[in-house]
Amino acid sequence: MDMRQMIESITREILQSMKSETQQEKREKWLYIFCDSRAHESFEDQFIALQNNGICHDILFLDGETSSWLGMHRIECGGAGKLITADEYAPIPLEVPKEYAGVILPEMDLDNAARVAAGMKGTIKAEIIFSALVLGKPVLVGEDVPGLKRADRRTLKTLTLPKPYQQLFLRHVNEMKELGVEFYPQKQLADAVIRKSMANRRSERTEAAAGSEGQVAPSAKLLTADWVKAQEEFPDGGLVLRPGTIVSPLAQDMLREKGIAVHYEK
CATH class of the missing domain: 3.40.50 (Rossmann fold)
Structure with missing residues (x-):
């Protein structure tokens, strides 16, 4: 060697x-x-x-x-x-x-x-x-x-x-x-x-799941404005979406007005 x-x-x-x-x-x-x-x-x-x-x-x-x-x-x-x-x-x-x-x-x-x-x-x-x-x-x-x-x-x-x-x-x-x-x-x-x-x-x-970056949206493929309205509050980490979830334009506007950040699960 x-x-x-x-x-x-x-x-x-x-x-x-x-x-x-x-x-x-x-x-x-x-x-x-x-x-x-x-x-x-x-x-x-x-x-x-x-x-x-x-x-x-x-x-x-x-x-x-x-x-x-x-x-x-x-x-x-x-x-x-x-x-x-x-x-x-x-x-x-x-x-x-x-x-x-x-x-x-x-x-x-x-x-x-x-x-x-x-x-x-x-x-x-x-x-x-x-x-x-x-x-x-x-x-x-x-x-x-x-x-x-x-x-x-x-x-x-x-x-x-x-x-x-x-x-x-x-x-x-x-x-x-x-x-x-x-x-x-x-x-x-x-x-x-x-x-x-x-x-x-x-x-x-x-605790790790509860303290993740934000609230996980339901497993529906389409996130609607009605669902956003139904939420009384969002965690500081924002909203976590599952891969493939589509956010409607009106829901996007509502989330933007509320200052809610949107993330996707890895």
């Missing part, structure tokens, strides 16, 4: 990668928050389902209560005067939901549930949930969880909370629901995301 062919090949690859990145940015993206770097392994099938439906996702791994990893960035939270971000490019927890369509937390524990229900911050989960709810973005949480952190289960060698703590956890869950947090079985979280994404796409298509 000579130099010219090599440069052409490299340029083509760069342009293709830029195109792929642009297409990727247009796709809806959700954020998964896992307790540690191994907690996501049982969700691979859900990730495949999201990918097959054109939905992207990022994964944030918790590295303790007040720190986490999003890609190569270490995110930390803390009070006044404390460390906020571990590097200059990492967002603070409150900024994280701004880049996503919604947030998914397969596991919720007693501590964070209490913080969220009380409107408190101080942990990665609590701050991200608070930010997402304030921004009006959906927060999906796994409902079939014991309320006990993975680390606590490993340390205490137990899988469930005592009954009084279970009742307390359920009260916090109900309070979280009142705040707008949605709970689904862990295996159905991806299905819930897909349903919401499909609903958003239908809504966007409907």
Whole structure:
């Protein structure tokens, strides 16, 4: 391969990668928050389902209560005067939901549930949930969880909370629901995301149709003055006609007097 062919090949690859990145940015993206770097392994099938439906996702791994990893960035939270971000490019927890369509937390524990229900911050989960709810973005949480952190289960060698703590956890869950947090079985979280994404796409298509350049005239081949008279008002975008529609001379004069622009559908 000579130099010219090599440069052409490299340029083509760069342009293709830029195109792929642009297409990727247009796709809806959700954020998964896992307790540690191994907690996501049982969700691979859900990730495949999201990918097959054109939905992207990022994964944030918790590295303790007040720190986490999003890609190569270490995110930390803390009070006044404390460390906020571990590097200059990492967002603070409150900024994280701004880049996503919604947030998914397969596991919720007693501590964070209490913080969220009380409107408190101080942990990665609590701050991200608070930010997402304030921004009006959906927060999906796994409902079939014991309320006990993975680390606590490993340390205490137990899988469930005592009954009084279970009742307390359920009260916090109900309070979280009142705040707008949605709970689904862990295996159905991806299905819930897909349903919401499909609903958003239908809504966007409907809004786009409603906000098109103007009012679409009926499918009649001839647009008459009587039809123009019958319209009480026209949208700012004017009148959109289907290809092949004929406008009568009198209707043209009336539209011109009203200042209504006429366009044809592509």
